[in-house]
Amino acid sequence: MKTLKDYIDKLNSLNFKNMYNNDFFLTWEKSDDELEAVFTVADALRYMRERNISTKVFESGLGISLFRDNSTRTRFSFASACNLLGLEVQDLDEGKSQVAHGETVRETANMISFMADVIGIRDDMYIGKGNAYMHQVVDAVKQGNADGVLEQRPTLVNLQCDIDHPTQCMADMLHIIHEFGGIENLKGKKVAMSWAYSPSYGKPLSVPQGVIGLMTRFGMDVVLAHPEGYDVMPEVEEVAKANAERSGGSFTKTNSMAEAFKDADVVYPKSWAPFAAMEKRTNLYGEGDMDGIAALEKELLAQNAEHKDWCCTEELMATTKDGKAIYLHCLPADINNVSCKDGEVEASVFDRYRTPLYKEASYKPYVIAAMIFLSKFEDPQDILKKLEERGAKRIFE
């Protein structure tokens, strides 16, 4: 694509009218056209930024962020996306707030949203909680807007929940779209979403779930590989199966990393915790059973340690398509002898893919900005055109 008009033409061919004034929870709640609209707007915003054209569409307005887990890259991606569009980030730091005093989600959601155009939430720690919480927030602000409490209806962007990590997986996807030269070239490509060993435990399931829930969309052959017992949420496997059937691809499972990597075009070796264990942990937290949690941690670390051979080695990489599969990771990775003794990937593999990995990450701010953009404008094609005509410079010249 060479001109902004190409992106606009592409958008004209897609049906994404339901994204207007809507939220982004899970990729599989969106149509293929809607996902393509996100990719297209993301590319268009990047195109403009690279040409020093300001895409500031808000003169004022807040982007509220709520991170219930530590975050660097998603935090900065959200901040970058908001800033690119003209929104100022205001972080809801629950420690500094009165939220703990027993007020309801509905109340807090309204109280922080009087001038909020976007709310970005990461809440990925407890099975059955994060996504549900986001829905509570959205229901509250929609009601608030309907009641005349809020002048605008803030859009939710799911910055990672217990089920999906849509901004991450959409960025991963946009990266491989660019690597393969277009979304139409994904058909028939083999993707290995594989568990890998990490010395830490309890890593979220949202990335593998998000990957199998998204990459099965475009005719790809997705293999989910993990040691026995490291299952992901069964509901998401069902989503992946249905996607594959619809898109003409496939979704299979294996307990062999080697089998998954064999002839793969894309590999995504990454640690996660067994779904059942995370569910158990959620219940233990609910019961305040700290001894139980400590025991579970010990048990899970021991279980992990039995699978140190699940590592993305040079040897394994050599078995992929032409020995040159695209290596994906949401970062940070556990790198052998760098961040830990034994980890998810050998240092030489990681090093060879460092630059593409960083590029992969670089799509996230644009993906988030595109999600916001598509929610806020009924006719985004028109807005893109007008922004180009306006010709305001990002950096003065």
Place this chain on the structure above:
Amino acid sequence: MKTLKDYIDKLNSLNFKNMYNNDFFLTWEKSDDELEAVFTVADALRYMRERNISTKVFESGLGISLFRDNSTRTRFSFASACNLLGLEVQDLDEGKSQVAHGETVRETANMISFMADVIGIRDDMYIGKGNAYMHQVVDAVKQGNADGVLEQRPTLVNLQCDIDHPTQCMADMLHIIHEFGGIENLKGKKVAMSWAYSPSYGKPLSVPQGVIGLMTRFGMDVVLAHPEGYDVMPEVEEVAKANAERSGGSFTKTNSMAEAFKDADVVYPKSWAPFAAMEKRTNLYGEGDMDGIAALEKELLAQNAEHKDWCCTEELMATTKDGKAIYLHCLPADINNVSCKDGEVEASVFDRYRTPLYKEASYKPYVIAAMIFLSKFEDPQDILKKLEERGAKRIFE
């Protein structure tokens, strides 16, 4: 009011010239005209935002916030107000700063204000301290501006002190002005500012004090109700008395919640700590007497527990004017069987008033923005007119 001109005409009828280049500490330091100017500008700013007209009057500049107590809604209200006008919030987090190293208030105030147009402070915990601290800050930055250290003179907005909570009470007031259809309709209305039971202790006095100090201004009949021993600052009661006398309303006290609620047009049931106890606590902190503080806490909780019957029940609400008094609260409220077993209000009462309560809160960002606006512009009418003429859109279209 239908057009911006109506708000401008209203402002033309008021004398608020002393607000220019000035601060907002306590409502009773302002004239009636000045308070009306705040309400009018708040409504005008909201009018413009609802019509997608940008009210960004600062191309750059900082709004400094200093919260010495946890805060969600005031924090976000201040951030929203600053953002609406174009100021970027920079939070002075005393934990991350070197303030503790023994530097003076005067020095810190200047060091953070080189590009500050506004300073918002919450400091409500210790009797005799918060308001005094704000004055120290203002004296320092006025001096700094006079000395050529600061190019501009930052405006202080009191975000809650030991004496008053002006942004809260002005928002409460603007809400009832809208509910009653105009400030001129307040005369003769009965307001019950009543203590209510809470299982926590040490809640600030600034809300009840702010309410009796403000609502006695416009001819209303204000009743302050609390159990014996839960007195507020006597100086503020004097203010309320003088206000009532001047405005043709009344200020009375009772130890009966039922008496206060009887035929009330507005009820504000809310817990607070006895003034004398808070003064004692301030002294104990000054002496570093931690045992004394623990003993005081125990004593106050026991004292509170004797008054669990001070609750805003359906039964009590039925005794108000037509059984339909406006129920006010600064939020979050202690709701029976929701946030605690016994609290300030029954759940069914709270639920019925939820939407108006949220609307009440929604005025706060505009009230803060109006206070800033009136301090920064000598002729705000002219600026409002020019903003409409400029016609910049808040959201691009």
Place this chain on the structure above:
Amino acid sequence: MKTLKDYIDKLNSLNFKNMYNNDFFLTWEKSDDELEAVFTVADALRYMRERNISTKVFESGLGISLFRDNSTRTRFSFASACNLLGLEVQDLDEGKSQVAHGETVRETANMISFMADVIGIRDDMYIGKGNAYMHQVVDAVKQGNADGVLEQRPTLVNLQCDIDHPTQCMADMLHIIHEFGGIENLKGKKVAMSWAYSPSYGKPLSVPQGVIGLMTRFGMDVVLAHPEGYDVMPEVEEVAKANAERSGGSFTKTNSMAEAFKDADVVYPKSWAPFAAMEKRTNLYGEGDMDGIAALEKELLAQNAEHKDWCCTEELMATTKDGKAIYLHCLPADINNVSCKDGEVEASVFDRYRTPLYKEASYKPYVIAAMIFLSKFEDPQDILKKLEERGAKRIFE
């Protein structure tokens, strides 16, 4: 200087082409012309702000800050500088991030920089670490930009490292340039950079090092005074010597505060820790030797206590040039009987210089903004001219 043209003419006479797309680590890595360019742009930006001319050159973009030590004034100075130019500050709070999980500096630097135009870092605690870390960050983002990961190349501003504190010392210097009526009047002025007693220990060396490394540039006679054993980094003393030789000034050392103050035009009495002790402490931290650190602290406090007579007294001030030397300090100062019993300066001295000290500090936001400006624009003269022509108002009127 009276018009913006005067500043532009000054810039036209200087060679600072290497500052474009470059970083600011140490003042002695910059040429005299480059330093003068910073002073000139700082004055020009202040000139415009005082005349309500917006210098917003970024429509969007982030200024990343990373403070590895507490900070008030540098934090607010950086925020002010970014805001003045249109950048939004995003703080990398390492506690809230995943940085601790073992990811590399290279990775973090890229992950936070997708839309970063500037990175400001304070990392001054450990000898041999802070400046090296900043270089790692810069190498990473330069590589990221070259690799197409980052669309722009973020500029580093050293907000204090183990070697230099360039934004502080440049602000100090700009203050004395104004006091003496021009950079050309500095020749032959005597500057006493003197150790002074403080009841705390481990104060950074970057200020005295920065001062002797900068003030020896313009023909001044710089005397470094400290008790035996309180040496600064020998490499920086070599820099000072070479500077003095080249500029026609001098750099001398003494163990007598009185000798340093005698006939001085400028005095800078300030505590710091001995270089060798800080090096030792760095090693102890590296070894995790907490007992060793505690013992060292005790030893250093005892050593400090032997030099309580190193205080900037009225008596000493009387011995300076006409008894009226300019008194400099980076603030906050340890003031006798104010912030501590015995400290760096007598209260009456400090009070007399309070306003000029605050003015000294007021230059820092402009110095930082100038460093950013000179890195971002190849022809800053042209940009300044166009900003004046654009005539956008900082505050609407």
